Amino acid sequence: MSRRDRDADPDPELFAKLARVGIPGVVTPRRYGGAGLDWIALGLACEELEYVDASCRTALSVHAGLCMTGIYQWGTEEQRQRLLRPLAEGRRQGCFALTEPDAGSDVRALRTSATKEGDLYRIRGQKVWISMGDFADMILLFATVNPEAGAAGITAFALDRELAGEGLRTQPIHDKYGLRASDTAVVYLDDALVPEANRIGDEGDGFKVAMSCLDSGRFCVASGAAGTIRACLDLSVGYARSRIVQGQEIGRLQLVAQMIAGMQRDYDIGRLLWMRAGWLKNQGQRSSRESALAKWVNSERANRAADDALQVHGATGFSEECPVARYLRNSRATMIYEGTREVQVQLAAEYALGYRQDRPVAHPLPAWPDEGEPQVPAERPAP
Numbered sequence: 297m298s299r300r301d302r303d304a305d306p307d308p309e310l311f312a313k314l315a316r317v318g319i320p321g322v323v324t325p326r327r328y329g330g331a332g333l334d335w336i337a338l339g340l341a342c343e344e345l346e347y348v349d350a351s352c353r354t355a356l357s358v359h360a361g362l363c364m365t366g367i368y369q370w371g372t373e374e375q376r377q378r379l380l381r382p383l384a385e386g387r388r389q390g391c392f393a394l395t396e397p398d399a400g401s402d403v404r405a406l407r408t409s410a411t412k413e414g415d416l417y418r419i420r421g422q423k424v425w426i427s428m429g430d431f432a433d434m435i436l437l438f439a440t441v442n443p444e445a446g447a448a449g450i451t452a453f454a455l456d457r458e459l460a461g462e463g464l465r466t467q468p469i470h471d472k473y474g475l476r477a478s479d480t481a482v483v484y485l486d487d488a489l490v491p492e493a494n495r496i497g498d499e500g501d502g503f504k505v506a507m508s509c510l511d512s513g514r515f516c517v518a519s520g521a522a523g524t525i526r527a528c529l530d531l532s533v534g535y536a537r538s539r540i541v542q543g544q545e546i547g548r549l550q551l552v553a554q555m556i557a558g559m560q561r562d563y564d565i566g567r568l569l570w571m572r573a574g575w576l577k578n579q580g581q582r583s584s585r586e587s588a589l590a591k592w593v594n595s596e597r598a599n600r601a602a603d604d605a606l607q608v609h610g611a612t613g614f615s616e617e618c619p620v621a622r623y624l625r626n627s628r629a630t631m632i633y634e635g636t637r638e639v640q641v642q643l644a645a646e647y648a649l650g651y652r653q654d655r656p657v658a659h660p661l662p663a664w665p666d667e668g669e670p671q672v673p674a675e676r677p678a679p
């Protein structure tokens with residue numbers, strides 16, 4: 297992975313490799329081609345992938361957390377079979393395109409337009425910073441059917457690369473600060489075509505679709521970030537036990553031990569935070585508050601852990617021979633995407649102050665146990 301990071305060379309086979317071990321459909325019910333496991337299983341997959349490299353976890357986040365969750369929650373039964381199944385089976389790769397040059401945190405400002413012509417929509421505009429945009433077969437894309445209507449015009453589409461025609465073009469973004477082994481693309485839309493049958497939800501539902509996708513995407517970012525913290529902890533413990541200064545292991549030095557204790561604290565807290573959000577999701581409950589909080593805390597703490605790990609390693613950490621510099625760069629991205637740190641802080645404050653309350657989920661998540669499982673009949677009390 298460090299070679300791909302150094303050369304900024306995303307692996308075009310990464311998704312196929314994840315698919316070989318059944319990761320893409322881990323939380324999708326079996327009747328839609330998934331593994332039918334629960335949200336904790338998806339969180340563990342994110343944590344383990346990011347323990348190695350955040351670019352691997354990013355591929356899973358945008359595929360399973362953002363793209364597939366949107367289609368599952370808002371798609372019709374026919375769309376779940378036609379669009380979701382190939383994604384869950386790992387035959388097709390998904391991504392999520394919301395951000396535009398002039399619309400990042402302010403989603404309502406998006407300008408990409410969708411114009412209906414017969415049973416097709418023509419999409420015009422531009423999306424930027426789209427993870428896996430160059431590799432994805434299916435883009436869950438947000439455009440407005442009425443630019444004057446603000447959020448009420450935003451509509452979600454499953455844009456299929458094979459059906460989009462020449463109006464869809466993607467181009468990788470070069471010279472990123474971090475996540476250099478991850479593809480990040482600009483998506484050009486010059487009359488890209490989407491069949492009406494691939495509209496997800498009704499016209500005007502798109503803002504709500506995007507927000508519900510972000511609940512699950514943030515869960516994936518949060519669980520992944522716990523993987524970075526654990527990786528930094530393990531590397532730092534190993535180094536602190538082997539590096540001798542003034543005749544003793546540096547782990548015996550209080551200030552070094554303090555950094556390691558902080559990583560252990562943040563890993564334990566971070567893991568509990570993402571697991572709480574996962575537990576709620578397993579019950580089919582909304583996790584907007586808990587996912588946003590876990591994403592905020594864990595992304596910030598992962599960046600802090602990477603910075604401390606670099607410090608523990610001294611000059612060794614300042615070299616690309618040691619993975620902590622890569623962890624430091626990569627963890628910076630998680631404080632920006634899927635809602636910046638400031639957006640998460642704002643959300644936490646609004647929930648605490650009572651300015652924001654969530655209604656129960658109208659479009660349920662895949663809940664656990666998988667509905668495809670044979671149900672064990674409840675025991676009847678003796679008459």
Ligand SMILES: Cc1cc2nc3c(=O)[nH]c(=O)nc-3n(C[C@H](O)[C@H](O)[C@H](O)COP(=O)(O)OP(=O)(O)OC[C@H]3O[C@@H](n4cnc5c(N)ncnc54)[C@H](O)[C@@H]3O)c2cc1C
Binds near residue numbers: 426
């Ligand atoms: C590596 C990477 C991968 C990405 N992948 C994807 C992807 O797959 N799909 C996708 O759609 N997008 C993706 N993004 C885009 C990402 O989601 C946006 O960059 C993010 O939402 C912030 O938008 P912005 O960059 O336009 O910043 P802006 O929204 O312009 O924010 C600039 C600054 O203002 C602050 N700010 C903005 N609004 C508020 C507020 N209400 N309160 C307080 N402060 C505020 C921000 O926190 C930030 O500090 C990716 C970005 C990166 C870096």
